[in-house]
Amino acid sequence: MHAYIRIINAYTTQRSLIIRVLTMPEPTGKETTRKVWLSIEETFDLSLKSIRRRPIKAAYNIATVVLGTSFLTFITLASIVLRRYTEATISIEAYQYWLAFISLLLCVISITNSMAITVLERSKEIGIMKCMGALDRHILLLFFTESAMMSLAGGILGFLSGSMIAMVTYGLQLGFDVVSKISPFELLSLLGLSVMVAFAISISATMYPAYKAAKAKPTEAFKVEV
Amino acid sequence: MIKALDGIDVRIRRSEYISIVGPSGSGKTTLFNLIGGLDRPTSGQVFIDNLDISKLDAYELAWLRCRKIGYIFQTFNLIPVLTSLENVALPMIFAGMSHEHRLKKSTELLNSVGLSDRLNHKPAELSAGQQQRVAIARALANDPEIVLADEPTGNLDSQTGHEIIDSLNELNQERGITVIAATHDLGMIQASDRIVWIRDGKIERTGTPNDVKAKNT
Numbered sequence: 455m456h457a458y459i460r461i462i463n464a465y466t467t468q469r470s471l472i473i474r475v476l477t478m479p480e481p482t483g484k485e486t487t488r489k490v491w492l493s494i495e496e497t498f499d500l501s502l503k504s505i506r507r508r509p510i511k512a513a514y515n516i517a518t519v520v521l522g523t524s525f526l527t528f529i530t531l532a533s534i535v536l537r538r539y540t541e542a543t544i545s546i547e548a549y550q551y552w553l554a555f556i557s558l559l560l561c562v563i564s565i566t567n568s569m570a571i572t573v574l575e576r577s578k579e580i581g582i583m584k585c586m587g588a589l590d591r592h593i594l595l596l597f598f599t600e601s602a603m604m605s606l607a608g609g610i611l612g613f614l615s616g617s618m619i620a621m622v623t624y625g626l627q628l629g630f631d632v633v634s635k636i637s638p639f640e641l642l643s644l645l646g647l648s649v650m651v652a653f654a655i656s657i658s659a660t661m662y663p664a665y666k667a668a669k670a671k672p673t674e675a676f677k678v679e680v
Numbered sequence: 681m682i683k684a685l686d687g688i689d690v691r692i693r694r695s696e697y698i699s700i701v702g703p704s705g706s707g708k709t710t711l712f713n714l715i716g717g718l719d720r721p722t723s724g725q726v727f728i729d730n731l732d733i734s735k736l737d738a739y740e741l742a743w744l745r746c747r748k749i750g751y752i753f754q755t756f757n758l759i760p761v762l763t764s765l766e767n768v769a770l771p772m773i774f775a776g777m778s779h780e781h782r783l784k785k786s787t788e789l790l791n792s793v794g795l796s797d798r799l800n801h802k803p804a805e806l807s808a809g810q811q812q813r814v815a816i817a818r819a820l821a822n823d824p825e826i827v828l829a830d831e832p833t834g835n836l837d838s839q840t841g842h843e844i845i846d847s848l849n850e851l852n853q854e855r856g857i858t859v860i861a862a863t864h865d866l867g868m869i870q871a872s873d874r875i876v877w878i879r880d881g882k883i884e885r886t887g888t889p890n891d892v893k894a895k896n897t
Contacts, residue, residue, distance in 0.1 A: 490742045491776035500773075507761035579759050585718065586818075587746020587774035589739060673718050676757065 492592040501599040508572075512604055515568055519608025519655060520615060522561035523648040527616025529554045530647065534640060535624050535632065558655060565659035569601070573667040580667050581675025590668040597664035601656040609652030613645045684710040685721070685881045694825070695856045697849070699863050699872040707881040708862040709830065715860060716749055716828045717741045728826070746774045750819025750857075754831035756811040758803040764790055764814045765799045771821040789817040793847060809840030816847050820855075827851065829861040833868060845871055866892075 505512045529550055573580075580593055625633040685707045692698055702708050713719035714726050717733050726734045733744060751757075758767045768786040777785070790799055793813040803811050812832060819827050829848060833841035845867050852859045861868055869875055870889045877884040 489776065490739070490746050490774045492774060493776075496773050503766075504761065578757065579761075582757050582759055583770070584742075585716075585745055585751050585757075586771040586821075587742050589742045592774075671719070673713050676753075676755075 490587045490589060490592075492588070492595065497592075497595055497599050498603075501596055501603060504596070504600055505603060511568065511572060515565055515601075515604045515656075516608040516611065518561050518564045518568070519605055519652045520612040522558045522655060523609050523612025523652050524614075524616035524619070525557050526554045526651060527613050527644055527648050528620045530644060531617050531620040531636070532624065535620070535628070535636065538635075558651065561655050562659045565601075565656060566662065569597075569660050569663040570666075573597075573663045577667070577670060577675040580670060581672040584672040584675070593668040594664050597660055597667060598657065601660040601664075602653060605652040605656035606649060608656075609649035610645070612652060613648035616648070617641065617644060683881050685714070688724075688878070688881070688883055690876060690883070692858060692860065694858055695852065696874060697852045697859045697861075697872045699861050699869045699875045700878060701863065701869060701875055702878040702884075706878050708878060710881075711878065712828055712830050712860075712862060715826075716751060717744045742774070746771055747822050748825055750821070750824040750827040752812070752815050752819050752827060752829040752832045754834040756803070756808075756815045756835075758811055758814055758818070760803055763800045763802055764795060764806070764817075767803070767814055768818045768821055771818060775822045785821070786817070789820055790814070793817045807840075808836055809843060812836060812840070812844050813847065816844070816851075820851065820857075824857065826858045826860065829859065829863075831862055831864070833863065833865045838867075841865060842867060 583593065621633045621636075688707075688711065690711075700708055700711065710719065714721055714734075715728075717726075717736070720734050724734070725732045728744070728748060731744075733741070736744065745751075759770065762770070765783070765786045768789055769782040772782040772785065787796075787799060790796060793816055795810060795813055795817070798806060798810060798814075803814070806814065812835075815832075827848070832848070833844050836844060845865070848859055848861065848868070849871050851857050859872075861872070863869060869892055872889060874886060874888060875892065876886050
């Protein structure tokens with residue numbers, strides 16, 4: 455880096471492209487480490503800002519996760535109530551689990567779709583970030599963090615709505631004394647399940663669009679008009 | 681096979697102010713992308729300092745874009761959801777600067793381009809000239825050695841265009857930054873040390889602003 459540059463003589467073929475941008479060495483002579491950064495803190499900050507500034511988009515994604523996870527929570531809680539606290543004359547049929555599974559699948563598709571649109575809309579932004587020194591993995595990280603944040607919100611809300619609906623429904627049907635036997639531990643593990651499923655949905659839905667976004671060349675990203 | 685650029689050989693010295701002139705489709709933007717490390721040549725080399733940047737890996741290229749080069753675009757390319765301050769501070773994040781330091785430096789840079797009362801405005805709330813000034817402040821975020829300006833006055837009226845030209849001159853003369861600008865703007869061409877005309881991917885000729893004057897009269 456510090457050697458003074460000779461004017462170069464060695465371009466031979468007419469065909470080859472040689473651009474010499476000659477500058478003198480840094481006057482201080484200090485070698486800055488060739489490093490680019492994006493700290494965890496900044497990642498969270500940028501992702502949060504990005505979510506806040508696109509509230510409708512975020513609301514759509516969160517609502518999708520809420521729908522899926524609340525249905526799952528409802529089914530699971532219903533099966534706990536029916537199996538343990540009644541004589542099990544009514545049960546949750548296998549097909550209902552299928553329904554839950556399919557609803558989760560629909561969530562994945564829907565979020566993938568919305569993420570793909572987001573990537574298109576933000577391709578210019580991604581291009582700018584890359585011009586400013588962002589690495590591919592920084593772009594990936596930003597998208598995943600955003601997605602994870604929304605899935606956390608969706609998972610918690612989905613658990614709340616699903617379990618409320620289940621409790622009210624079965625409370626009215628079987629009596630609230632049955633519902634009140636549900637242990638906090640069971641609720642807590644349901645919350646865990648809901649958040650984990652929400653997380654899995656969002657991450658798998660974000661994977662492809664985010665990968666595409668991260669790989670785009672900055673010059674191509676600028677050309678996209680939405 | 682169509683070559684966007686063919687047999688180009690340009691040498692640019694530190695602190696030089698170069699205008700690249702040519703009709704659209706002449707390969708200006710490709711040349712820009714190559715110098716800026718945004719694209720790689722299919723053959724040939726691009727040197728910055730002693731470094732062949734066409735051989736750098738993704739990590740080193742990101743570092744180069746972050747630290748060595750400031751970009752100014754015709755369409756400003758500010759991030760719409762971020763404020764002026766946040767836009768200017770963005771490259772500093774990737775340079776690993778602390779939050780306080782970033783805030784201080786972005787404020788200073790925005791002050792220096794005369795936008796001290798627009799710190800918390802979003803790009804949509806600024807005029808075109810103001811947006812371009814934010815972009816200039818952002819280009820200077822990590823004290824680059826080279827500023828690449830792709831038709832920086834192309835979307836501006838002549839009055840605001842002149843302001844931008846003055847700002848570029850200032851950073852060239854006072855900070856000693858190498859300015860490489862693609863332009864059609866006669867004002868910018870007059871301000872430069874050297875002019876490179878390109879056409880069909882080849883260098884047609886090089887000259888000084890005096891040559892332009894001579895040609896026009």
